[in-house]
Amino acid sequence: MFTPVTGRTVLVTGGTKGIGKGIASVFARAGANVAVAGRDRERGEAAASELGGAYVEADIRRAEDCERMAAETVERFGGIDVLCANAGVFPDCKLDDMTEADIDEIFATNVKGTMLSVKACLPALERSGHGRVVVTSSITGPITGYPGWCHYGATKAAQLGFLRTAAIELAPKGVTINAVMPGNIETEGLAELGPEYREKMESSIPQRKLGTVQDIGFAALFLATDEAGYITGQTIVVDGGQVLPESMMALEEM
Numbered sequence: 325m326f327t328p329v330t331g332r333t334v335l336v337t338g339g340t341k342g343i344g345k346g347i348a349s350v351f352a353r354a355g356a357n358v359a360v361a362g363r364d365r366e367r368g369e370a371a372a373s374e375l376g377g378a379y380v381e382a383d384i385r386r387a388e389d390c391e392r393m394a395a396e397t398v399e400r401f402g403g404i405d406v407l408c409a410n411a412g413v414f415p416d417c418k419l420d421d422m423t424e425a426d427i428d429e430i431f432a433t434n435v436k437g438t439m440l441s442v443k444a445c446l447p448a449l450e451r452s453g454h455g456r457v458v459v460t461s462s463i464t465g466p467i468t469g470y471p472g473w474c475h476y477g478a479t480k481a482a483q484l485g486f487l488r489t490a491a492i493e494l495a496p497k498g499v500t501i502n503a504v505m506p507g508n509i510e511t512e513g514l515a516e517l518g519p520e521y522r523e524k525m526e527s528s529i530p531q532r533k534l535g536t537v538q539d540i541g542f543a544a545l546f547l548a549t550d551e552a553g554y555i556t557g558q559t560i561v562v563d564g565g566q567v568l569p570e571s572m573m574a575l576e577e578m
């Protein structure tokens with residue numbers, strides 16, 4: 325039996341669409357106060373009103389935005405119990421064509437932005453007494469590779485490097501930090517990659533289907549419970565078995 329998260333406050337970066345919105349919707353349904361952060365005000369306000377939560381505008385690449393994001397959430401709800409550091413970008417580009425700016429840009433959002441978000445929310449998470457951070461990493465980078473996403477994979481692996489030491493530093497503050505590692509999840513972003521990409525992806529997953537944004541939300545919700553309080557610095561893969569087949573033949577044998 326899990327202690328309900330009713331009345332706790334959850335801030336989800338990138339909670340205005342895709343996986344982040346799915347995470348926010350799971351927490352909202354569980355009775356938590358939900359704040360969603362993003363840069364597009366119109367989309368953010370629409371998402372907040374749909375979720376019955378608050379929109380906080382922030383570009384997580386900037387420290388002052390992250391500080392304001394944390395302050396506005398505390399002002400609105402009285403504290404922060406859970407930070408879902410989810411905002412991320414995944415532009416595709418092969419190494420041959422990659423510029424220094426491409427590398428800086430993706431690291432600024434996915435790595436620096438994650439670290440700045442956690443840092444800004446830390447005082448409030450410590451005050452909560454049961455602070456939780458859930459980072460949205462990926463299977464791409466830490467476990468798998470995909471041409472066009474070597475810079476992205478590097479950022480998603482870097483997030484795990486960050487959280488393992490952060491977990492040690494945060495432990496005396498009563499704050500845990502863990503990551504969910506999604507496989508291919510059905511989002512607007514993924515839809516932009518086209519139907520052929522989707523079909524091929526589905527055929528490479530043992531469960532033969534993409535994940536839903538709620539699948540990631542439920543894993544995040546578990547990591548945010550009191551009962552998960554002894555888990556820190558760890559990862560949960562949520563991918564329908566995608567990382568398991570050792571070859572195409574393993575899938576054909578099914």
Ligand code: NAP
Nearest residue numbers: 338340341342343362363364383384411412462506509513
């Ligand atoms: P998405 O649909 O493109 O949504 C990205 C979210 O992040 C949006 O809310 C966006 O809002 C926000 N965002 C982007 N840059 C930001 C910035 N600088 N400051 C603040 N907010 C920012 O992406 P998604 O597919 O849901 O991905 C979410 C996370 O899951 C990412 O970390 C991604 O790496 C990870 N992931 C996704 C998949 C997948 O299959 N979709 C698989 C593995 C991992 P604004 O545009 O308004 O800023």
